[in-house]
Amino acid sequence: MIIITYQDLPRRVPALVHENDDDSYTIIINRSLSEADRKAAAWHEIRHLKGGDLGGKDGADVCSIESACHGSSQTYRIAEDPEIYIKDGE
Numbered sequence: 001m002i003i004i005t006y007q008d009l010p011r012r013v014p015a016l017v018h019e020n021d022d023d024s025y026t027i028i029i030n031r032s033l034s035e036a037d038r039k040a041a042a043w044h045e046i047r048h049l050k051g052g053d054l055g056g057k058d059g060a061d062v063c064s065i066e067s068a069c070h071g072s073s074q075t076y077r078i079a080e081d082p083e084i085y086i087k088d089g090e
Contacts, residue, residue: 006031015041019054
């Protein structure tokens with residue numbers, strides 16, 4: 001399951017993803033973004049999930065992981081229909 005929420009984040013942070021204790025994920029998207037930028041930020045975080053980036057990759061640093069994610073031209077298809085919940089930030 002993926003939970004998407006829109007919250008106030010620092011201007012330089014478009015979104016972030018968090019793994020929850022129940023093996024679900026929460027994607028927090030900066031509420032100040034435009035609708036197009038919100039979608040792009042969500043897909044960026046999904047690329048991190050699909051790429052297994054949350055635990056780090058073989059000692060790769062954050063800059064390397066981000067560079068690989070930004071440089072990815074892959075289109076991701078999610079094999080199963082994930083449960084996605086969108087809620088407004090508190």
